[in-house]
Amino acid sequence: DAGVIQSPRHEVTEMGQEVTLRCKPISGHNSLFWYRQTMMRGLELLIYFNNNVPIDDSGMPEDRFSAKMPNASFSTLKIQPSEPRDSAVYFCASSSAPRDNEQFFGPGTRLTVL
Amino acid sequence: QQPVQSPQAVILREGEDAVINCSSSKALYSVHWYRQKHGEAPVFLMILLKGGEQKGHDKISASFNEKKQQSSLYLTASQLSYSGTYFCGSGDSGYALNFGKGTSLLVTP
Numbered sequence: 409d410a411g412v413i414q415s416p417r418h419e420v421t422e423m424g425q426e427v428t429l430r431c432k433p434i435s436g437h438n439s440l441f442w443y444r445q446t447m448m449r450g451l452e453l454l455i456y457f458n459n460n461v462p463i464d465d466s467g468m469p470e471d472r473f474s475a476k477m478p479n480a481s482f483s484t485l486k487i488q489p490s491e492p493r494d495s496a497v498y499f500c501a502s503s504s505a506p507r508d509n510e511q512f513f514g515p516g517t518r519l520t521v522l
Numbered sequence: 523q524q525p526v527q528s529p530q531a532v533i534l535r536e537g538e539d540a541v542i543n544c545s546s547s548k549a550l551y552s553v554h555w556y557r558q559k560h561g562e563a564p565v566f567l568m569i570l571l572k573g574g575e576q577k578g579h580d581k582i583s584a585s586f587n588e589k590k591q592q593s594s595l596y597l598t599a600s601q602l603s604y605s606g607t608y609f610c611g612s613g614d615s616g617y618a619l620n621f622g623k624g625t626s627l628l629v630t631p
Contacts, residue, residue: 450624452621453620499563
């Protein structure tokens with residue numbers, strides 16, 4: 409069974425451009441999490457969904473960030489416009505239950521904003 | 523609120539033991555431990571749900587002191603494969619995990 413799939417794996421863009429990161433959770437998992445990892449701040453939770461519904465987006469840094477989950481097998485994280493300080497590794501994770509269950513992480517997308 | 527991990531980094535020789543601590547200023551419902559190797563995604567190690575609970579996985583075990591709002595991860599007779607960054611995640615009454623900044627562990631031959 410495939411794990412969590414993320415695309416692209418690497419993204420280099422210029423400041424001001426729109427960036428869209430994609431995630432396909434493990435089939436049957438109904439909880440999905442977006443994280444951002446930097447050296448300074450560590451692993452931060454941005455937003456999580458349960459049954460395709462956003463439950464908590466308090467970790468989303470600014471209005472420039474938005475996330476959607478149109479169906480159980482797909483989610484996007486969009487940054488518009490992107491800024492150099494958005495450079496980080498973005499992980500998507502899924503779980504079979506929102507609470508107290510193992511989260512399976514995707515390989516991550518390394519974003520560089522010039 | 524982000525839990526605090528200590529130490530930030532540790533270097534061991536193969537076969538030595540190590541302890542990584544995780545503490546929170548908020549009441550904890552659960553504690554999760556993950557390990558991340560360089561350039562890879564975090565991988566689940568274990569979850570502790572009850573105060574006083576202890577778990578083990580091979581030679582890696584953990585304890586959870588609910589009253590003290592802290593957890594410790596014990597690595598016994600470390601192996602080269604244990605190298606990586608260890609994260610604790612604190613679960614409160616909600617659903618989300620707040621991860622600490624991680625403890626970098628290097629096991630040398």
